[in-house]
Amino acid sequence: MEMNEIVQSIAEACDDKRAENIIALDMNQVSLVADYFLICHGNTERQVQAIARAIKDEMDEQDIEVNRMEGFEQARWVLIDLGDIVCHIFHKDERSYYNLERLWGDAAEVPLHIGQEG
Template identity: 40%
Template sequence: MDESKKMLEIAYKALEDKKGESILALDITGISIVADYFLITNGNSDAQNRALMEAAEEALEKAGYTPKQIEGNHHSDWVLMDYGDIIIHIFTKESRDFFDLARIWSDGKRVEL
């Protein structure tokens, strides 16, 4: 299994364990040089979004991956966690609906995990 897919699976499981809503994994290889995958979810509260962010960061760190950059924080409407090969987007429900990354990146292939 390639590294980016392994990272995706680790992060997905962490978000799933913290009850991230409507977790969407998109394969964006071939349509973007930004990353191989986007992982998109939302929580229901600041506390849940913080838990989602911390769970993903902790799980990836445990596997030896460190973020290149994290934008936003647990009080933000949108947290972007850039791990190079994967980018994790954690939104509030309202921000997720507003930015609608699934529509913007609709050329990406949905990945079932």
Template identity: 40%
Template sequence: MRGACILEAKELATAICAAASDKKARDIVTMDMTQLTPTCDAFVVCSANTATQVRAIADNIEEKLAEAGVSFLHKEGYREGEWILMDYGDVVAHVFRQETREYYALEHLWSDAPLTPYED
């Protein structure tokens, strides 16, 4: 477990998924990274149609987790709104514009990671 966090990794991933879902993120999945990288336990990956929606999803994740006493360690890509990465230590959220998600294909790149689709 990396970083100081009030929530366990699974709870953190679920909270990120729920916050993304609140803003109509599409194709939300959690990727179990525990056997693949020492840097985190999970990726949460989701997508949106526009850069504006990508930013709204990231803003909501940040707001909802802050309400739970959790803040990110690092965030990048916000200005462009194509791919916003939010590092919460044990869980890294990837919020993509749909075309950018297809281009980078994290699910394919990390194809050994078990995927769990989010269902709200």
């Protein structure tokens, strides 16, 4: 499975848990940390945990190892390290504070094909 397809499946898992403002950034030209960042947020700690769990379950289903998951208990900013892809699941209050989209503004946004409901 190609990286872009994995990013898409992660975005779909987030969307299934009603994550908001899901974006993926192509980090290849701007960072050595990862090839892609996926960023989204939930409105409550419980939703943030559900989104993180959905990503982990989706990766398990595809036999992709989760290297590390941090912040799950507090559910304010959960980071899931998949090696070439790093997922950032924020609580809505934390997302605007850290504003990773602006911090990594040089990264190109990857088009996602998900059915966001308003």
